Amino acid sequence: MEENEKMKFPMEFTACPVCGSEDRVIENALKEEKALKPGQRAAATKGTLLLTDNTGALTRIMVPAISYTTDICAKCGTFYVTRIDKSQVSLAENNNGGKNIPNIFGGKG
Numbered sequence: 001m002e003e004n005e006k007m008k009f010p011m012e013f014t015a016c017p018v019c020g021s022e023d024r025v026i027e028n029a030l031k032e033e034k035a036l037k038p039g040q041r042a043a044a045t046k047g048t049l050l051l052t053d054n055t056g057a058l059t060r061i062m063v064p065a066i067s068y069t070t071d072i073c074a075k076c077g078t079f080y081v082t083r084i085d086k087s088q089v090s091l092a093e094n095n096n097g098g099k100n101i102p103n104i105f106g107g108k109g
């Protein structure tokens, strides 16, 4: 990526990075169960990563964050990210004042 090139969100990854198949285990299973509502996304796991050090974050109402969803390739079993988005999340509305949301810096936070 070029230095001045900005990443564009949301990033969608519709095919398995290993075999190229677009069949996904969780998505297909939810469709078979008719449990996937229109506009709803399947996710094996999903998460939110705060793009801020926790220092001072709890005093702010909204902080930038990356959210992602994953699924599993139905052909080769590869676990991969299907969507990445960037947004502002409300610490007040998220899990215990944001304390359960990991930030990207690792260590204690």
Ligand SMILES: [Zn+2]
Pocket: 016, 017, 018, 019, 020, 021, 073, 074, 075, 076, 077, 078
């Ligand atoms: Zn695959």
